[in-house]
Amino acid sequence: MDDFGLIIALLALVTTFIFLIIGILSLVRKSGKAKKQFRNAGISFVVMIIGFVVFGMNSEPTETATPEPTTEEEKDVTDEESASEEQVEEEEEVVEEAEKEAEKTPQQKMIEGIQALFASKQAFDSGSYIKGDIPPGEYAFVSFAGSGKYYSENDASNNIIDNNNFDSFGYVYVHGAGNIESQGVLISTVAFPTLDVSGAKQIYEVLNNVTDYKDAGFYKVGVDIPAGAYVLESxxxxxxxxxxxxxxxxxxxxxxxxxxxxxxxxxxxQYLQMSQSKISQ
Known part of the structure; x- marks a missing residue:
């Protein structure tokens, strides 16, 4: 509808020229109709002027509405929406972390769990330690791919208190008397619940991707194997x-x-130590 005035004006412009031409021809021919044609041309001209005026009025730019100041209620709604968006983002991050955790293998989870115990001195990586580095107590000794199998602890005079070459896993008691050499990882038995395990055998199985291990090792009876009679095969x-x-x-x-x-x-x-043999039944 904004262009309606323009259309009328253009049509009137065309008819004005037509009536003027017809009027001039009538005047030349002296047909007596020239006056009428000039009048029609005048009317068309007036209509043209009116059309342009109407078009100009409809084409005036409209003023942009100035936004009203935000009320306290609107501000509260905005704050709630922002808080809701932040909550959604946090929930998405939690879901993403859960998905990443679910994708980890049991071996990866066990390694991360043991590493987390290093800071609290409930686990110790393979290496050499001096008196006071490792608190006294019972520890699981667990070997893994690429590690050695030897453990020893010396007294203050550097005499060996005890040592052992473990075939796979076992248990040691740290006296805290002197130097310690461990080629496997040491994990305090107190930390087993944190790792969701019952004993050294289970840690060894997870770290080395084996199940139902019955080969050479240093088993704790009642933890790694139940009490009873066993047949070993060398x-x-x-x-x-x-x-x-x-x-x-x-x-x-x-x-x-x-x-x-x-x-x-x-x-x-009790503890059952086996070398070059396995539990057959």
């Missing part, structure tokens, strides 16, 4: 020992070198 010359405690407090209850099969009975709280 590959080469096997060794089995029943001990009253971990390395460092390892009084031998019974031990034997064997080739083939060997039967042993163990009780809760």
């Amino acid at each position: 590959y080469g010359e096997g060794y089995a020992a029943v001990l009253a405690g971990p390395i460092g407090k390892s009084d031998i209850v019974d031990n034997e070198l064997f080739n083939g099969r060997y039967s042993v009975t163990v009780s809760n709280g």
